[in-house]
Amino acid sequence: MQDNNCRVLIAVNGKEGYIKAKENLPDIIITDIMMPVLNGYEMCRILRNDVITSHIPIIILSAxxxxxDKLYGLEIGVDEYIVKPFSAKELILRINNLVEIRKKIREKYSNASTIDPLEANVTSLDKIFLNNIILNIEKNIENPSFNADKLADDLNMSLNHLNRKLNTLINQSSGKLIRSMRLRRALELLSQKAAIKSDIAYKLGFSDVSNFSRSFKNYYGYTPSEYQNKIQ
Structure with a gap:
């Protein structure tokens, strides 16, 4: 993000700020403490306790x-507490740093089939969120009817909110993550020679063996048969 290349949404009070944050999932939130309806502290606490918005970096600007005051802001999950008066250059640098950290996390996990929430640089609520998703997928990984819609239902979220949240955290949709984890499971089964290729394909929810082989090669760089020959 550059100082001349961003879209700014403005809210006139803390309640409106929370609503706009939940609707738009901005890359960063900048707030004052003194606001009507909900003050900055109250808004930040609500944002951090809502799984939809808990990942968004927050900067407080305050006199x-x-x-x-600063310690309290950090305790409720604020990423930066900047005291007025401040320089515009400092604010832009802090914004860029927070956005870059989030970008690196997304890049790290964008194609991962293994995600350890404890290692991810995310909030406590987001660790719980990711852990619930991973456990849910692992529990259903050999259920061919399990898909992104079912995952969203199990988490009591809309599919749209689930995908927006996952894309923001790890740059993967729920469908992509399910497929990545199924392909990792397929690799394990092939390594153990626990089943034949066609059985693995249908067990893991692929429509046919050709689709499974194509997906496996796109992900790992070789077909299931080539992998089996490789490990013999």
């Missing part, structure tokens, strides 16, 4: 320069 309150007491050490306890």
């Amino acid at each position: 309150k320069d007491q050490h306890n």
Whole structure:
């Protein structure tokens, strides 16, 4: 993000800020403390406790320069607490740093079939969110009827919200993550010679063996048969 290349959404109070954040999932939120309806602290606490918005970096700009004020902001999950007056250059640098950190996390996990929430640089609520998704997929990985819609239902989320959240965290949709984890499971089964290729394909929800072989090659760089020959 550059200072001349961003779209800004403005809210007149904390409640409107929360609503706009949930609707638009911005890359970053910048707020004051003194606001009507909901103050900055209250808004940040709600944002951090909502699984839809818990991942969004937050910067507080405040005239309150007491050490306890800053500590309280950090305790409720604010990423940066900047005391007024401040320089525009400093603010832009801090924004860019937070956005770049989030970008690197997404790049790291964009094609991963193994995700450890404890290693991901995300909030506590997001660790729980990712862990619930991974456990749910692993539990259903050999259920051919399990798909992204079923995952969203199990998490009590709309598919749209689930995909937006996952794309923001790890740059993967729920469907892509399910497929990535199924392909990893296919690799394990082939390594163990636990089943023949056609059985693995149907067990893991692929429509036919050709689709399975094509997906496997696109992901790993070789077909299931080539992998089996390789490990013999």
